[in-house]
Amino acid sequence: MQNFEQNATSTDKLLMVFGSVAGGTVSLLVIRALPPVPAAIVCSLVAACLAVACTLLTKPSLWWTAVGAIAGVIIGTSAVLSESQADAPPEFQVRLLMLGLQGVAGFIAGMLLGRKLHNPHVPPLRMFLFRVSALTTGIFAVNVTAEFIVAGLEEARSYSSRLSTSTTIFITTLVIPGIIGYLLTERRSNVERH
Secondary structure, eight states: OTTHHHHOOHHHHHHHHHHHHHHHHHHHHHHHTSOHHHHHHHHHHHHHHHHHHHHHOOSHHHHHHHHHHHHHHHHHHHHHHHHHHHHOOOOHHHHHHHHHHHHHHHHHHHHHHHHTTTOTTSOOHHHHHHHHHHHHHHHHHHHHHHHHHHHOHHHHHHHHHHHHHHHHHHHHHHHHHHHHHHHHHHHHHHHHHO
8 A cells, every 4th residue: 555646546546535535524524513522532532543444444545534534533623622712611621631532542543553563555654644634734724715705804814723723732632642652562563573
């Protein structure tokens, strides 16, 4: 799969684009229908499960669908949080719960990704993070543009600021523990091999 993008036919590339758009759209729409705390819980569970699924999926169109769904869940949860912030910020304990769940999910996903490091059918971590980042940025841009169309420039600017802050927080609390889990597992795997 690591050379798939270079060797892909036009149909394969179309399936990759369709899969990532479909995964992102469905997860974004579903998660935005939830209140903040359930959205955070679902985001944590789904993002961790999909990150692990990406280590098991060898069919590129399914891999791209999972990556798109991860990006949609992150932006969807950030949108829910940013909209709730506009009304009344969640209590301290609720914020800690949401971030704690993200951190635990990231750590577990990182550990499981680290175990699949040497599987030739799984794209490397660098490619995975690059693709999730690119899709998250794209979904972010579409959300802000839609807000501009619906509510105007000032509302879009305010929404963009809140969404950017929420997205940064969720990605940080998912990725940093994920990298720690990944590095710990990778280090243990290297020690066991020697």
